[in-house]
Amino acid sequence: MTTIQRIWRLRSTLLRLRATRCLDCGYVSFPPKAACPKCGSRNVVREELPKEGKVLTYTVLNVPIKGFEDQAPLIVALIKLGDARVLAQLTDVKPEDMEIGMEVVATVRRTAPTLDGVVPYVVKFRPKEAEQRITLTASSTSTNPASSSKTNKASESGQTP
Numbered sequence: 001m002t003t004i005q006r007i008w009r010l011r012s013t014l015l016r017l018r019a020t021r022c023l024d025c026g027y028v029s030f031p032p033k034a035a036c037p038k039c040g041s042r043n044v045v046r047e048e049l050p051k052e053g054k055v056l057t058y059t060v061l062n063v064p065i066k067g068f069e070d071q072a073p074l075i076v077a078l079i080k081l082g083d084a085r086v087l088a089q090l091t092d093v094k095p096e097d098m099e100i101g102m103e104v105v106a107t108v109r110r111t112a113p114t115l116d117g118v119v120p121y122v123v124k125f126r127p128k129e130a131e132q133r134i135t136l137t138a139s140s141t142s143t144n145p146a147s148s149s150k151t152n153k154a155s156e157s158g159q160t161p
């Protein structure tokens, strides 16, 4: 299996948001637990969470965490997915565009490399709206100055007489 195939396989595994539901109190835990973290019951069943949900609350970490320097500011949100509440990192959104109640969708992204240099993939959430916006305006100018300057350089070098 190639690396790409492995990544795709991992993506689909990660995107299956496995959780457990307590049959005694109804609490849904993600990731799955052998016993209910709320009432301690072992009477739990496996369940898959929906991939779309809403932001209940969020926090913005402006001070970068070691290993996450390129990802600052880091937005961590509590997301309602079906009956579960999931704490996850948001991606593809600026802090000023964050809103309580915004619709988000699960995606798989790279995270900070571990000490041995392995780059793990994790589930993050991105705005559902942004996904549509990106599709509609894919050819328009980027608001990221770094990426647009790269584009300019590339086109300049391509137009050498």
Ligand SMILES: [Zn+2]
Pocket (backbone or CB within 6 Å): 022, 023, 024, 025, 026, 027, 036, 037, 038, 039, 040, 041
């Ligand atoms: Zn319970």
